[in-house]
Amino acid sequence: MDVESEQRCCEPDCAAAVVARDRCGGCYKVALRRGQVGADPDVRVVTGEGHLSHGYWKVPVPEPDRHLVGGHAAVGEHRLVIARLLGRPLELDEQVHHINGDRLDNRPENLELWSTSHPGGQRVQDKIEWAVSILERYCPERFQNILTAIDSSE
Numbered sequence: 001m002d003v004e005s006e007q008r009c010c011e012p013d014c015a016a017a018v019v020a021r022d023r024c025g026g027c028y029k030v031a032l033r034r035g036q037v038g039a040d041p042d043v044r045v046v047t048g049e050g051h052l053s054h055g056y057w058k059v060p061v062p063e064p065d066r067h068l069v070g071g072h073a074a075v076g077e078h079r080l081v082i083a084r085l086l087g088r089p090l091e092l093d094e095q096v097h098h099i100n101g102d103r104l105d106n107r108p109e110n111l112e113l114w115s116t117s118h119p120g121g122q123r124v125q126d127k128i129e130w131a132v133s134i135l136e137r138y139c140p141e142r143f144q145n146i147l148t149a150i151d152s153s154e
Contacts (some may be wrong), residue, residue, distance in 0.1 A: 055103045076107045093117040
């Protein structure tokens with residue numbers, strides 16, 4: 001979701017992104033202290049366990065899957081869904097993005113993996129090494145095909 005289409009706080013003179021109940025985090029806390037908003041209502045019918053945490057649905061992680069989430073007993077459902085799809089834990093520089101912006105919609109087709117990784121320097125060699133690491137991580141088969149093509153052309 002780009003910045004222009006992101007929801008903005010409903011409070012006058014505030015253009016921050018919405019976090020909860022049509023308000024940014026700061027305005028929501030002020031409104032909560034003033035009694036202008038109540039506790040979050042039930043936001044969806046849930047067939048399993050879990051709870052709302054900072055706008056995300058947090059679920060208990062079964063023991064066999066805890067290796068996917070760093071051993072944690074509970075995580076955001078969106079992170080667990082993607083880790084299961086990948087068959088590996090998320091890296092520190094990976095985030096899960098909700099395509100439609102609904103943090104409670106954790107269907108696999110609504111989630112995409114984002115990487116915040118980038119090279120620290122601007123030297124060409126740094127960028128090449130970073131690009132190679134991205135290819136090795138996210139599309140190792142294509143990377144091998146590229147290497148094979150390079151070897152056969154030499």
